[in-house]
Amino acid sequence: MLTDSELQAIWLTVRLASIVTLILLLIGTPIAWWLARTKSCWKGPVGAVVALPLVLPPSVLGFYLLLAMGPYGPVGQLTEALGLGRLPFTFWGLVVASVFYSLPFMVQPLQSAFEGIGERPLEVAATLRASPIDAFFTVAMPLAAPGFLTAAILTFAHTVGEFGVVLMIGGNLPGVTRVASVQIYDHVEAMEYASAHRLSAVMLVFSFFVLLVLYAWRPGAKKGA
Amino acid sequence: MLRKTLFAFTLVTSALACADEVKVAVAANFTAPMQKIAADFEKDTGHKVQLAFGSTGKLYAQISNGAPFEILLAADDTTPAKLEKEGTGVAGSRFTYAIGKLVLWSSQPGFIDDKGDVLNKGNFKHVAIANPKLAPYGAAAIQTLTALKLLDAIQPKFVQGENIAQTHQFVATGNAELGFIALSQVMKDGKIADGSAWIVPTSLHQPILQDAILLDKGKGKTAAEALMKYLRSDPAAAVIMSFGYAL
Amino acid sequence: MTGIDARFRLDWPGFTLDVDLALPGRGVTALFGHSGSGKTTLLRCIAGLERAREGRLTVNGEVWQDERHWLPTHKRPIGYVFQEASLFPHLSVLGNLRYGMKRMFDPQRVSLDHAIELLGIGHLLDRKPDRLSGGERQRVGIARALSVSPRLLLMDEPLAALDLKRKQEILPYLERLHDELDIPVLYVSHSPDEVARLADHLVAMEDGKVLADGPLGNTLARLDLPIRLGEDAGVVIEAMVAERDANWHLIRVDFAGGQLWVRDNNMPLGHHARVRILARDVSLSHDKGEDTSILNALPARVTAIADDSHPALALVRLDTGDTPLIARLTKRSANHLALRPGMEVWAHIKAVALIG
Numbered sequence: 001m002l003t004d005s006e007l008q009a010i011w012l013t014v015r016l017a018s019i020v021t022l023i024l025l026l027i028g029t030p031i032a033w034w035l036a037r038t039k040s041c042w043k044g045p046v047g048a049v050v051a052l053p054l055v056l057p058p059s060v061l062g063f064y065l066l067l068a069m070g071p072y073g074p075v076g077q078l079t080e081a082l083g084l085g086r087l088p089f090t091f092w093g094l095v096v097a098s099v100f101y102s103l104p105f106m107v108q109p110l111q112s113a114f115e116g117i118g119e120r121p122l123e124v125a126a127t128l129r130a131s132p133i134d135a136f137f138t139v140a141m142p143l144a145a146p147g148f149l150t151a152a153i154l155t156f157a158h159t160v161g162e163f164g165v166v167l168m169i170g171g172n173l174p175g176v177t178r179v180a181s182v183q184i185y186d187h188v189e190a191m192e193y194a195s196a197h198r199l200s201a202v203m204l205v206f207s208f209f210v211l212l213v214l215y216a217w218r219p220g221a222k223k224g225a
Numbered sequence: 226m227l228r229k230t231l232f233a234f235t236l237v238t239s240a241l242a243c244a245d246e247v248k249v250a251v252a253a254n255f256t257a258p259m260q261k262i263a264a265d266f267e268k269d270t271g272h273k274v275q276l277a278f279g280s281t282g283k284l285y286a287q288i289s290n291g292a293p294f295e296i297l298l299a300a301d302d303t304t305p306a307k308l309e310k311e312g313t314g315v316a317g318s319r320f321t322y323a324i325g326k327l328v329l330w331s332s333q334p335g336f337i338d339d340k341g342d343v344l345n346k347g348n349f350k351h352v353a354i355a356n357p358k359l360a361p362y363g364a365a366a367i368q369t370l371t372a373l374k375l376l377d378a379i380q381p382k383f384v385q386g387e388n389i390a391q392t393h394q395f396v397a398t399g400n401a402e403l404g405f406i407a408l409s410q411v412m413k414d415g416k417i418a419d420g421s422a423w424i425v426p427t428s429l430h431q432p433i434l435q436d437a438i439l440l441d442k443g444k445g446k447t448a449a450e451a452l453m454k455y456l457r458s459d460p461a462a463a464v465i466m467s468f469g470y471a472l
Numbered sequence: 473m474t475g476i477d478a479r480f481r482l483d484w485p486g487f488t489l490d491v492d493l494a495l496p497g498r499g500v501t502a503l504f505g506h507s508g509s510g511k512t513t514l515l516r517c518i519a520g521l522e523r524a525r526e527g528r529l530t531v532n533g534e535v536w537q538d539e540r541h542w543l544p545t546h547k548r549p550i551g552y553v554f555q556e557a558s559l560f561p562h563l564s565v566l567g568n569l570r571y572g573m574k575r576m577f578d579p580q581r582v583s584l585d586h587a588i589e590l591l592g593i594g595h596l597l598d599r600k601p602d603r604l605s606g607g608e609r610q611r612v613g614i615a616r617a618l619s620v621s622p623r624l625l626l627m628d629e630p631l632a633a634l635d636l637k638r639k640q641e642i643l644p645y646l647e648r649l650h651d652e653l654d655i656p657v658l659y660v661s662h663s664p665d666e667v668a669r670l671a672d673h674l675v676a677m678e679d680g681k682v683l684a685d686g687p688l689g690n691t692l693a694r695l696d697l698p699i700r701l702g703e704d705a706g707v708v709i710e711a712m713v714a715e716r717d718a719n720w721h722l723i724r725v726d727f728a729g730g731q732l733w734v735r736d737n738n739m740p741l742g743h744h745a746r747v748r749i750l751a752r753d754v755s756l757s758h759d760k761g762e763d764t765s766i767l768n769a770l771p772a773r774v775t776a777i778a779d780d781s782h783p784a785l786a787l788v789r790l791d792t793g794d795t796p797l798i799a800r801l802t803k804r805s806a807n808h809l810a811l812r813p814g815m816e817v818w819a820h821i822k823a824v825a826l827i828g
Contacts, residue, residue, distance in 0.1 A: 063394070070398040088400040089351060089384045120558050123521050126545035127552035128572030129620055134546075138571070142562040171384030171395065172356060185387065189282035189359045 006199055008175050009183040016091070016179060017159040020098040021106075024155050025148075027099065028106035032151075033136065035107065036114035051108070053101045062168025065097045069169065089171035094179075097165045105154040113147020114140060149217060157210045160203070246273040247448040248293055250284040252300035252435065254362075254389055254407050255323065258468040259298065265464070266455050272448040280388050282359060288313055288440060295443025296452060298322060298435065301361045305438035318439035322456050323470040325433030326408035327365045327425040332397050334421050341423040343403065344375050349382065353395040353404030356385045361433045362392075366405035368430035412469030427471075435470075474498065476531050476624070476656070480517045480524040482680075489513050489524065489680040495673065497532050500650055500657045502671035502688075504664075510680035511660045515626050518658065519552050520545035531624055549578050551622030551655075553630045557613035559601035565612050566597040572620040581621040582653060590652065591615040591645050607638035611645060618653075625649075625657045631666060639666075646670055664704035668692075668748045669827045676700070693796035695778040695787050702781065706750035707797055708827075713743045722767075725826070729793030730770045734824045746827045751787065753823040754799035756809060760818050768821040772797060774813050777806065790819055 002010070035047055053061055068075040069087040076086050087093030117140055125135035141148070163181040170177030172186070180203055187196035251259045256278050263274040277284075281300045288294055288308065297314070299305050302321065308314035329344070331337050343349075355363035363385070370376040384400075386392030389407050396404040408424060411417050437456060443449030455461055462472055474497030482489040489510045495501050503511040516522040518529060520536070520543060529537040536543045559568050573584055588594050591611040601609060610630055617625060630646075631639045643666070650657070650670060661667055667674060667688075674691040676683040684697050691697065692707045711725035711732070721736045725745050732747060739745060760769050772790035780787050786806045790797045797819055811817070 066394065066398050066400060070400040072399050076400075086350075086400065088395075120554070120556075121560060123545070124552075124554065124558050124560070125571075126521070127519060127550060127620075127626075128616070129546050129575035129577060130571070131544075131546050134575070139560060143560075145562075167387055168391070168394075169400075171351070171353075171401075172387070173384065182387075186356065186358065188286070189280060189356075189387065191282060191285065 002198065002202070003195075005174060005178075006180075006183060006195070009178055009180045009199075010202065012091075012175060012177075013160055013179040013181070016094055016098060017156045019095055020102055020159045021152050021156045023095065023099055024102060024106040025152060028103060028110060028151065028155075031103075032107045032110035033114055033140070036111045051104050054104050058101065058162070058164025059168055061101060062097065062165040065100065065165065066169050069093060069096070088169045089173060089177060091176050093169055094166055094177055097169055098159050098162055101162055101165050102155045102158050105158045106151045109147050109151040109154060110144065113144040113150075116147070117143045146217070150214060153210055153214045157207060161207065245271065245448045246275060247295050247443065247446065247452050248275045249277070249296045249298065249452065250288065250292070250294040251276055251278050251298045252281050252284070253278050254300055254325070254409060255298055255435065258323075258409070258464050258470070261464050262456070262461050265460060266452060269455070270448075270451055272451060274448075274452065280359070293442055295440055295446055295449040296437060297440060298437045298456075300325075300435055302434040302436040305436040308438055308440070312441075314438040314440055315444050318453065319436050320457065321434045321472075322437045323435045323465050324472060325362060325365075325435055326427075326469055326471055327362055327369065327405055327430060327433065328408040328411065328417075328422050328469075329403060329425060330393075330396055330406050330411050330417075330420055330422040331403040332399055332420040333402070334419070337403060337421040337423050339423055341373075341425070343423075344370075344373065344379065347378065349402035351384045351395070351401035352379055352382045353384050353386060353392045353401035353406075355389045355392045355405070356387055360386075360388055360392075361435075362389045362405065362407050365425075365430040365433050369405070369425050372429045408469035410469075412467075415467055474532050476518075476658075477528065478514070478518060479526075479528045480514065481526040482513065482517065482522070482524040487513075487680060489517070491677075491680075491682050493675060493682060493685060495658070495675070496656070498654070498656050499672035500659050500670050501673040501675060502667040503658060503660045503675050503677060504662065504667050504671075505677035505683070506662055508679075509677040511662075511675075511677045512628055513680070514677070515628055515658060515660050518624075519550055519626050520548050521552075546575075547577075549620075549623040551617030551620055551625045553610075553614050553617045553625070553627040555629045556633050557601070557606075557609035559604075559609055559612055559616070561601050563601075564597065565593065565599050565601070565604070568601070568612060568616050569597075569619045572616060576620045578621050578623065581655075582618045584619055587615040587618040590618070590648055605638070606634050607641045610634060610638070610642060614642075614645065614649075618649075618655075622655060625655050627657060627659045629660050629662070632662070643669060664701060664706075665827075668706075668708045669746065689796065693789060693798055695776055695789050695798065703752065704750070705752070705787070705798060705800065706748060707795075709747045709749065709795055711745045711747050713739050713741050713745055716741060727795055729772075729791070729795035732768045732770075732821065732824050734826045737826055739826070748825040748827050749797060749821055750823070750825075751798040751800040753821060754790075754797060755820045755822065756788065756790075756799055756801060756805075756811070756817045757820060758809065758817060761820065764820065766820045766822055768824060770797075770819045770821065772817055772819045774811055774815045774817060776813055777811060790817070792819065 035043060066088055067073050070076045079087055087096055121139050121143060122135050125139045166179055166182055172178050172182060180199060184196050184199050259276060263276055267274055281304050285304050305314060305319050309316055309319060329337055329341055337343050354366040357363035357367045370379055384395055386395055392404050393406045393410045395401040439453055476495040476497060479492040480489055491514055503514060505511045513522060517524050527537050535541055536548055569584060591614055593611050593615055596608055631642060659670060671688050674688045675685045676697055684691050684694055688708055709727045711727035713723055714726040715724040722733045723736045725732050725734060725747060770792045772792045774788055775791050776789040778787045784802055785800055786803045788799045
């Protein structure tokens, strides 16, 4: 039903979304934790920067990333100095861009999950000899488990649906940066509506099931006693 | 979305307010010359011109789905032909309003010689081209490389923009060292503004014909027919050529 | 060197905590006051859950906080019982108990089994906290605080969130703690009943400051404090069950200043007992008055007279032997009896509560 290049695009999309979700779990968790608990005056600005991709048109973000990661941009000069070469038109360039773009989808659910826990369980843990890091792993993380699930699914789904940023920095390379959403766009632009419909249907069904899992899981999530 | 809504709103309200108005869908690469031509046309005739820019594929989809455009200035000659065949365009109204010129361009001065030998040297990582499936300039770039027998060597270095605007961006930001784009994109006041370039001889590719067509909704409208005529006038031709198109 | 030296100054918008206390290093010390008096804040400062800008805290010779040091909560050898049990909802009862046990750094003084037995929660170990009643939850909370073998047990109104029945269910466990474990306890409460039952030492607080501080009996008998206690003003006397009168279902308890007959509650002879006498239940006369329904009359000497909160009332402090009592009467009665310090009178006690 699907052509090889479409399957390749889908596989690429899934790989991109998985890697981005994993990286964001590692990066987003400490940011969300800090945002949920800090009283610093930096909370506002940092929170706003994290939320920026929500309001910024993806093409704007993509354009800035293209500039920043290009040979004249700071990120590009850094990656070249480190011997990593340049990021645009590479898979890892997409990963970096998607990490920025999907950051709020990881951080915000986690932040509200952490905020929902409140101070008390952590204070209890401290009186039971748990250091702050210990308490984070043994109390905060288990209590925020539903939040982690939500954040991971949203991040994954959002990365799958990402288009504008990929378009801007991807260069449409088959198997490297041509993800499903770009493929669909190509089909539409080339007036190949049948192919566009097929691939869109796959994306639609996929997204529906992701959200179904998400919403089916939520009511089962135990609330703290 | 908002912009589209606003645009539709403007279309509706202005149509009510003024009958002598023409709504034109314009291929993105022709944005700058068309703004100039529209301004001149308004001054000469007193008609109002509403311009909407976009990729030809997108404009086609909008027109086939009932968008209220009266004229389409496409980036190719196939889309107007298709519209005519489908009956959305007025039969016999098609003509070539401009011929695109392909240029190999780099943002670094001196990187490209005036014979295009840089393509043989291969001292670059990326060559940007517009998606040949979607953009006539991309297709022309492929034809050029084929004619030069360089396609197999260069193809692995391709990065594709969805349209020539994006392709230009890849090159302008230095992410691709060079790329095939439209001369009109780097032409300012009759010369290439910066970087270095090789204007690809038209013998190396099929002509990039950009055709205009009068759409159903413009049929019999004074302003629309006047603009179709004006596009073929000498003043319009001068503007078109000054932006790097041939005729 | 035993004892807790606590000096804290903490400024929050609308609230200042300013205390300087030397507390005994053993027994139960009640931090008593209305809500907003700063008692919980003081407890949290001692636990390290709140960091007072200026503070000095030494516990049995160990510095927990001064200008240079600040021991974080998880390094303080404390047990803490929160007002709501605050059990970890993702762990079973046993998981909650083991959480601290695994991380304990002190030598074990309270075995897990002992804590489980002491609080009577052996049958609950496999349950999740949301399957427990409020009283059960709080018992688990207390056992969990004991599971780390604390050198100081801090309890923040552990009964406040419970109804009367649950309170009655838990109080005996708290008394057992007091009797069986040699762990000093700081017990925050706004309930005079709990304080009377459990405390050995009393710190009364108001508006972030210490109002009174001393051994329970003496402190309760201070005439400036009852004004704040209102209807609950009264004293607590340490006594011993000395005689049982099975005919009339009464027992006699003896204390330093005399003896009292109270309702038999099946306490064994020789058992240590605590007796609470409210000021409003004490009336005074010049004679013993044999022809009265009142069972207990004690000879006493007036030591002080003070105004009460209402202008019609006076508070009289008395000594029976070495034991202080207070009586609340109208100023008219005091005038009628011509009471003055040093005068010998009879204290008629209308009600005596045996509280354990």
